[in-house]
Amino acid sequence: MSEALQTAIARQRMLLHARLSDALSRLETACRDAWGDRSALEQSLSKAMERLPYCKYLYLLDHEARQITANVSRGGLLPEHFGRDRTTRPYMADAIAGAAFSLSSAYLSRNNRRPSLTAVQRLTRDDGTLLGYLGADFDLRDLPLTRELYRQSDQWLQLKGDPAIRGALFYQQRVDSLMDGRIDEILDLIAELMRSHGVFHGKLHFSSSRATLWLLDDPYHFRVLDYEDLSDPAICLAYPQRAYPDEAAIPADRVKAVFDQFRELRVMDENIYLRSGSLNIMNGIVSLNFSCDGSHYMRWDEFLDKRLDFWLGSSALTCTEQPAA
Template sequence: MDMLRSNIDEQRRRLQQELHEPLDRIARRLRGAWPERGPVTTVLQNSIRELPHCTYLYALNTGGIQICDNVSHAGLLPEHYGRDRSQRPYMKELVPADGFLLSEAYISLIGRRPSLTALQLVRDADGTALGFLGADFDLRNLPHSGDLYEESTEWRQIKGDPSIRGTVFLQTRTDSLMDRDMDSVLSVLEELFSERGVFQCVLHFSSSRATVWTLEDPYRYRILTHDALSEPDTCLAFPRMPYPDTALMPAEAIPEILENLKALRFADETVYLRSSSINLFNGMISLTFSCDGSHYMTWKEFLDRSVGFWLGDTG
């Protein structure tokens, strides 16, 4: 989550740098037109070209009431004159001392789209606050600078459905088709990972199926039922491919990982493994237990933990 937040913060810093100066210029132009609807609207019409990604430009008094039409690149929307925006998310945030605010993202009322608003305080020549210049942006229209964020490899535990956790000791594991043929299933999966280009798998023990993604066709998944997973001939449907050099999970670790998953499935009749995922490139394992709690960790952290650790026997 820290990496995700860091990436978001960096994008916001870049947007602030891009928007602050032009909004400040436009706000200064509004001084002479304030608070007349026609002149204010005209200033915004002549200025919106300086904000190529802006959806709507408008002006508000200090009470959050709109004093002009909405201005867009396509024209005017006069029906927004007099609109009360005082309860919108961006009006409830604290405006910094420099008078510029880039709001947190929110869902727009009109388009139901993820959006954000930039506010610039409008002051008269003496520095007295007159109101705000507002600029709305649809997130899909904003430029994105930088790379996609990297997923954290830090151990994460996520709680699931409270109703399931509350009844966990009233349930008992029932053998699934996969449970009855586990060794064959794991042998097929080992072959798919190490020799057949599968780089991600979500293994559903209780419903006896696996969802897999392959290097050859990474944007589409395949669902393998118990019949396919227990049949070694299934491997022939996947072309042979070399193990990826950029995988964070080494090929030699895969057999031990699969054996440990098997052990967690059968270790206890009440607290047992329901599903698991393996991603070679992330080098990550996820575990979801019968109590509906999930854990995400690196393959090495997974192998460093005994079965007793997961069942609460840390002695």
């Protein structure tokens, strides 16, 4: 997981920790006062659910982490959970170790298989001895998160692909596709669609002679163009003319340079060559997939700065397997 994504998740957990620990700590006194009376405890938890609109289940455990109430849900009591031993559940580890309040890592719930969290409040007597635990289960989609949209880093990212493909890299050679036969015309056409016809993301699949396009006017649906479509300049008539967006991360006059570089990578070597490449003008990210199944994601300007000898280097292509001597 990237550092930026870890930071975004950690921030949400910090906010949740503060909010949920405060909410559960308010239930301590009522639970202690009714301890030993299952009916009274379940009534207290039912009332508490009204103040926790984002909680899925509340329940109480004894000092050995065995459940002494039903699961209290918004729809009523679920008595089948009474007596359940939760000592081995991962979300109990910190509480059993002595944490006054703990918030679990996200996990998939056993029954509904949905991303969930469990908060556990440790309950003690006045003399500090352990009384039991208050547990609260939450569905991630119901939690009061800030819901700030995670922003993907634009740092160069390279990923290794299928080991079987990498292992056979030097035992296969590139075969010209239909697209390769008219590659200059097709690249010019795609560049024109991006500069003047509202295409903000275009991916070229050189080996299968097709392209996938996303348009500003209809971003939720992609279009697939086959070789015959890509060979006909009249395809531009099917896409309304649109001004190049001011928000684009790559200047309009550099779009063609990216596609020209795709052509060079496609024919640079018989073993190591580009299988597919894409450009998103809104975030300026270029993606590449090579014959070794290695993938790269980088900014357009960083991509244009790379020479062919960089891509032919085994360390850059993430193709580590070599043929047997």
